Amino acid sequence: MLDPRTLRRDPEEVARRLARRGHVLDLNLLADFERSRRDLQMRTETLQSERNQTSKAIGLARARGEDSAPMVEAMSNLRVRLDAAKQELTRVQAEYNEFLLHIPNIPSEEVPVGETDADNKELWRVGEPRNFEFPPRDHMAVGGALIDPEAAVRVTGSRFSVFYDELARLHRALIQFMIDIHVTHHGYREVYVPYIVNEDTMRGTGQLPKFEEDLFRVASDAKFYLIPTAEVPVTNLIKDQILDDASVPLKFVCHTPCFRREAGSAGRDTHGLIRQHQFEKVELVQIVRPSESWDALEELTGHAETVLKELELPYRAVDLCGGDLGFAAARTIDLEVWLPGSQAYREISSCSNFLDFQARRARIRWRNPETGRPEPAHTLNGSGLAIGRTMIAVMENFQQADGSVRMPPALRPYMRDLEYIL
RNA sequence: GGAGGGGUGGCUGAGCGGUCGAAAGCACUGGUCUUGAACACCAGCGAGGCUAACGCCUCCCAGGGUUCGAAUCCCUGCCCCUCCGCCA
Numbered sequence: 001m002l003d004p005r006t007l008r009r010d011p012e013e014v015a016r017r018l019a020r021r022g023h024v025l026d027l028n029l030l031a032d033f034e035r036s037r038r039d040l041q042m043r044t045e046t047l048q049s050e051r052n053q054t055s056k057a058i059g060l061a062r063a064r065g066e067d068s069a070p071m072v073e074a075m076s077n078l079r080v081r082l083d084a085a086k087q088e089l090t091r092v093q094a095e096y097n098e099f100l101l102h103i104p105n106i107p108s109e110e111v112p113v114g115e116t117d118a119d120n121k122e123l124w125r126v127g128e129p130r131n132f133e134f135p136p137r138d139h140m141a142v143g144g145a146l147i148d149p150e151a152a153v154r155v156t157g158s159r160f161s162v163f164y165d166e167l168a169r170l171h172r173a174l175i176q177f178m179i180d181i182h183v184t185h186h187g188y189r190e191v192y193v194p195y196i197v198n199e200d201t202m203r204g205t206g207q208l209p210k211f212e213e214d215l216f217r218v219a220s221d222a223k224f225y226l227i228p229t230a231e232v233p234v235t236n237l238i239k240d241q242i243l244d245d246a247s248v249p250l251k252f253v254c255h256t257p258c259f260r261r262e263a264g265s266a267g268r269d270t271h272g273l274i275r276q277h278q279f280e281k282v283e284l285v286q287i288v289r290p291s292e293s294w295d296a297l298e299e300l301t302g303h304a305e306t307v308l309k310e311l312e313l314p315y316r317a318v319d320l321c322g323g324d325l326g327f328a329a330a331r332t333i334d335l336e337v338w339l340p341g342s343q344a345y346r347e348i349s350s351c352s353n354f355l356d357f358q359a360r361r362a363r364i365r366w367r368n369p370e371t372g373r374p375e376p377a378h379t380l381n382g383s384g385l386a387i388g389r390t391m392i393a394v395m396e397n398f399q400q401a402d403g404s405v406r407m408p409p410a411l412r413p414y415m416r417d418l419e420y421i422l
Numbered sequence: 423g424g425a426g427g428g429g430u431g432g433c434u435g436a437g438c439g440g441u442c443g444a445a446a447g448c449a450c451u452g453g454u455c456u457u458g459a460a461c462a463c464c465a466g467c468g469a470g471g472c473u474a475a476c477g478c479c480u481c482c483c484a485g486g487g488u489u490c491g492a493a494u495c496c497c498u499g500c501c502c503c504u505c506c507g508c509c510a
Contacts, residue, residue, distance in 0.1 A: 041472060045479045052479090055491040059440040068490075075490045222500095242432070242469085244450090365469095367432090372451070374469075 001100055001360045008034060017106045020113060021322035025103065033096040040089040047082040054078065101203070102210055105357040107322050108331045114321030120334070121321065126305070127314030129338045134401045138341025139392040140272045142399050143167055146422070147273070158270075159262065159277040161388070166421040170394070171280070173414035174387050175255050178282040178307050182384055186303045188253035188284060193233035195256055199223040201236040204362030206328035206354075213263040216277075226259035230283035231381045238287055239362040243377060245369045249288040249296065253384065256281065273388050274346065280387035286380045289366060290356065293378035297353040301333045304349040304384040310410040313393050314338040316345055330355045335385075337393040348389045351382030 007014055007030070015025040054075055061068040112121040140147060146167040152160040163171055182188040196218055202208040202225055207215060218224040227233055234254045243250070258281050262268075269275035284303055288296045301317070308315045320332040329352040336345035356376035359365070365374040398406040404420040412418065 038472080041479085045472070048480085049478060051491085055489095056440070058490050062490095063440085072490050079490085244432075369451095372467080 001357065002103055002106065003356070003360065004100065007100075014106065018104065020107045020111060021104060021325050022115060023104050029099065033092070033099060036092050037089075037096055040085060040092055044082070044085040044089045047078060047085055051075070051078055051082060098209070101361075104325075104327045105330050105354065107325055107329075108353075108355075110319075111325065111331055112319055112321040115323035116321075117324050119321040120324055121319040123317040123319050123333070125314075125316040126309065127312065127338070129314050129340065130397060132340065136340035136396060136399060138272060138339075139395045141341075142395045142403075142405060142422070144403075144422070159275065161273055161276055161278070166415075166418075167391070170411075170415065170421065171387060171391050173411060174390050174394075175280060175282060177310075177411055177414050178384060178387075178390075179253055179255055181307060181310065182253040182282070182284060182303060185306070186251070186253075186284075188251045188303075191234060191237070191252045191254045193230065193237070193254060193256065195227050195233075195259075196224050197227055197233055197236070199225070201232060201239065201362075204236045204239055205232045205358050206326075206361065207232065210327060214261050216259045216261060227256060228260045229258050229381075230254040230256040230281060231285060234283065234285040235287070235358060235364070235379050235381065236362055238364045238377075240364075242365045242367055242374045243287070244367050245289070248366055248377065249286055249292065252285045254283050254285065255387075256283070272341075273392055276388060279389075282384050282387065284351075284382050284384040287359075287364060287366075288378050288380065290375065290378050293353050293355060293380060296378075296380050297331065297333070297351060300380055300382045301335070301351040304335055304351055304382050307385050307390075308335065308337065308348070311390070311394065311408045312410075313390075313397055313408075315348070318345075326350075326352065328352075328354050328357050330357065333382075337389065339393060339396050340399075341392075341396045346389065347386075348393065349383040349385045352380060354379045354381075 002014065011025070011027055011030055015027055018025050054071055058068045058071050058075075061071065112119060114120065143163075146164045148162040148164065151162045152158075155162070179190060183190050199208060202215070207225075207228060215228060216226040218226060233256070234252050237252070238250065258279055260277060262275055262277060265275060284300055286296050286300055305315075305317075315335050315337045318334045318336055320329075320334060325332055332350055332352040334347050335349035335351070337348040338344075339346050355378050358379045359376035364377050364379065366377040367374050394408065394411070395405055398408065400406060400420070404422050406420055407415050407418055415421065
């Protein structure tokens with residue numbers, strides 16, 4: 001959520017900056033909401049003040065044994081007006097709030113202008129795509145019988161995966177490998193969290209109310225959802241908390257499965273394991289002082305890159321343009337890994353700074369030692385990395401002419417020291 | 423599943439239906455003292471919102487209700503704790 005004060009003080013400026021990501025802010029509607037909210041709130045609070053004074057006076061009069069009947073009479077009249085004003089105020093506030101919850105974050109000034117991923121700006125490349133002495137196959141061909149899409153369809157349906165033997169192991173090994181790096185070398189605290197969360201949590205990180213169609217809803221009395229990323233439960237760990245200065249930055253690493261409806265992606269990436277309804281991810285989450293979030297984004301992106309470097313996978317970093325930016329993000333750096341099977345760079349990590357946008361929604365606050373007052377903290381997260389896509393990248397980049405796959409040295413301790421699999 | 427107890431400020435924990443946004447302690451901040459620190463003493467110290475300002479409003483788990491007036495009484499829900507049973 002944007003700071004309502006900023007929105008009120010300079011709506012034109014906010015509208016201008018939101019235009020960078022293609023969001024049209026309805027200034028007339030905003031002005032209407034603001035005016036009626038203000039009128040109603042002032043009227044309601046005046047009546048409340050009267051009520052408080054009168055009932056105090058009644059108490060005093062009775063204590064003195066005086067007649068309070070006229071005041072009680074006045075109260076019943078006042079109550080009718082107050083109830084009406086309050087009801088109207090509650091209604092307007094709810095609508096206003098709903099409006100605010102649908103406004104995306106303001107992109108930072110360095111976000112490239114553009115509408116689609118074609119307008120994203122490449123920042124740097126690391127590693128050289130390997131020269132193959134044979135035509136590289138894609139991961140489905142490399143995996144062969146150890147990937148069983150038919151079984152996945154039998155069990156569930158399309159866009160789910162089944163792996164066997166060394167691939168199941170490789171998948172699990174990547175998770176351990178990544179968590180170990182972030183805990184041992186990057187100072188993250190490992191955390192285990194629920195994979196089902198409530199509505200308020202989904203609202204906190206910005207998935208709701210706008211993107212319900214991307215989520216799997218769980219049938220139960222409460223409104224529960226499967227998490228689309230660990231970002232949701234991990235960031236909300238600190239929901240409603242006030243952090244003292246000594247306890248920040250908080251850095252969490254968390255492995256979870258992720259569940260996505262992929263509602264708008266019918267027909268996209270239907271062939272391999274690139275786009276699934278269920279996939280695993282090792283996620284990095286940071287909660288930091290407001291002044292430190294841009295440095296933290298750089299640092300966090302570097303942490304995700306370390307995994308790619310350790311695995312010797314060629315990749316590039318891309319600055320997402322305004323139109324490609326996620327709802328809650330102020331800036332996002334994507335890491336894209338080279339996939340020889342499709343001769344393209346594909347997203348394998350997405351590192352974002354949300355500034356105070358999520359913190360405001362989830363009421364994650366930090367006590368500023370200078371002022372002694374709480375203010376919204378800043379939140380960030382990034383994949384470190386997406387497991388399924390990393391497995392694809394290893395399979396495709398390290399495939400051999402004989403059909404086997406060489407293990408990157410860093411991964412071997414997690415793979416029984418095997419040099420080759422398959 | 424059965425029986426009982428409870429949810430109050432960063433924490434612990436008091437709170438006859440009115441003067442309670444809330445005692446007290448801890449923690450924290452400032453001051454005195456000290457070469458410096460600790461100790462001691464003094465003072466301050468919840469969160470959110472509105473207003474140009476004075477100041478006003480809201481919040482004692484959540485939602486309803488009773489009442490002129492609710493942290494305090496009633497109902498419902500959620501959560502936590504203890505005991506019994508059941509399952510692992």
